[in-house]
Amino acid sequence: MIDASLTLEYRRFSLRLRTPLETAHRTIDSREGFLVRVTSTNDDEETTGIGEATPLPGWTESIDDCERALERAVRAIDAVDDGNAVHAAIGEVDETSAARHGVSLALLDLEARRSATPLYRQLGTDERVARVPVNATVGNGSPEEAAESARAAVDRGFGCCKLKAGVRSVEEDLERVRYVREAVGPEVELRVDANGAWTYEEALTAVETFADDEVDVDLLEQPLPAGALEGHAELRGRGVAIALDEGLLEHGVDAIYEADAADAVVLKPMGIGGIDLAGELAAWVRELAIQPIVTTTIDAVVARTGAVHLAAAIPDVPACGLATADMLAEDLGRDPVPFERGAAVVPQAKGIGVDGVWDGPWRGDDGS
């Protein structure tokens, strides 16, 4: 376990998106967050672990609340001089999911590095996992833009595309999906994420269209607002799987299961409070025959790679929303995760497998 001399530090960063991601709630055009580092000294041997806290209001606390929580965790670790330091630090970030994500990931990375194990194995998988299936993410552009972007993704090897929806009218969204199906052909799996934008009537029309063989959408994510459980339950069983994202954070697994409201749930480690907690949720929903899908919140390289490890630790994981690196115009360091034929290649180095990010330089790809 972790020893007495543990220190925690954090550093703020800000990264621009290449193109803003419009969602029905808001437009994401940059990502501000904190890199988190834990250092443990044991018989003069120093080991570090790295984590990332990148809040996204709507899914997590605000950036200010995140920073305050991290500051409390730093002070708690300094004040405790025995084996309870980890417990004390986690206690300070328990109510702030992004801060907890950052601290817990740094601690997990530290432990995995010390046992010379890739992080996903530290999460409880015995087997070597080489790759995890992923979806491409297609933004809320026009029908032509959506078709173009989906086609480009398929040309790069993606076998599953998730289209964002809910910014335009439902009629236009259905048109976009038809365009995309035509552009990618019948083999590609399509998903649609409306981010809670639709009324029940609109969602029902969408489901009926998506169930049509010509359109063939596999999965519809959060068609109705987060509060609606009964409505989502009513939309199930009509030929399109229903996934809850915002609804999971609002209601939790038990209420979703009792209401029979989802075929799948979206696990965003940043919103859940860490890949450890997200992994527990994944195991639990699998017991209930609900599929866990892991996605990022458009995070920087540390959190994104942590999410890849989480997905690798889930048996038979369906395609996950992990291919979001290209949405950023700049990043904190070298990305250790290549994508090949619609899958993320899982890092096999010890820990998360992200090196050299703490000291920067944190540069944009345009040299800024």
Ligand SMILES: O=C(O)CCC(=O)c1ccccc1C(=O)O
């Ligand atoms: O799942 C994906 O393909 C990418 C992640 C994504 O869509 C997303 C990213 C940031 C905030 C919210 C969401 C979402 O799933 O609603």
Ligand SMILES: [Mg+2]
């Ligand atoms: Mg979603």
